[in-house]
Amino acid sequence: MIKKELKIIIISLVVSCLLTFAKFGAYFVTHSVAILSDALESIINVVAGAFACYSIYLSGKPKDEDHPYGHGKVEFFSIGFEGAMIFIAGCLIWVKAITFFFSPHELHKVDSGLYVIMGTSVANFVLGKFLVSQGKKAPSITLQGNGKHILSDAxxxxxxxxxxGLIKLTGWTYIDPIASLIFGGIILYQGYRLMRQSISGLMDETDKQVIDQIVQLFTKNRTPAMIDVHNMRVQQYGSNYHIDCHITMPYYYSLKAVHDEIDRLENQVNKQIFSGDAEFFIHMDPCTSQSCPLCLVENCPARKHRFEGKVEWSRDNVLPNRKHDIEAIDK
Structure with a gap:
């Protein structure tokens, strides 16, 4: 899979180089700061693509003693680097646009620049959609981040x-720097979003959508012996995930019976969400008398209290580090 991702990002890098040359050619012909803005962003595509190549290579390396969870976190550095480069490009675009107001100059061959930008826009749109699609299939946040950046360029x-087009029709050259300021603002926002995503990943911020998917599958594959789930944590390492949680089961179950239950659950979740790229660390808690009102096991030989109700698992009650009790039924 990593070899495929590398091939994809290398294709992206080559295409980005060609499009960058085309845009700078259009700038030298037209002297348009708006076209220069577009060309500067394309340079970022090239630099980010090169960094993405290395990050994908590194994230594919196997786990070792120094990196027991693998090298996947480098992908968050990759999109953070790309976001920072995009942000810097946005600042440079604003500086160039503001300079135009104090030192305006005549534009040339606007129609030629128009045709070049139309062609590069279509090419970027196709490339960006391809990268995002392949990034979701992998899954690879590096491919997705690179694809989203290229789509924003398109x-x-x-x-x-x-x-x-307006400049060509009206001859109003001040449209050029105004458009450049707008594009610079869009680029700054895109850079901020990528840096925000990078920080979230490096800080192990909870991905609520992934948590919800896991909880839904836990519920779907729940058996009466699974009395309680709590203290769930999900960490992402590139395309790999590490999932921790506590599951309460009958204390009298044999080690083999517990292992079989958990192994079945892990296989189902891995198969249906993560394509085998999730590592589980599930801590087993023995049930206590407090568990009896929630326990679904029929004819339980150790039951101390009658069954009162089933706790429906959700993101709100599986994340806290506490066992469920009868009050959880009413929430």
């Missing part, structure tokens, strides 16, 4: 095409 080019 979308901003649509506005650039409109601006160049």
């Amino acid at each position: 979308y901003s080019s649509i506005g650039l095409i409109a601006a160049l």
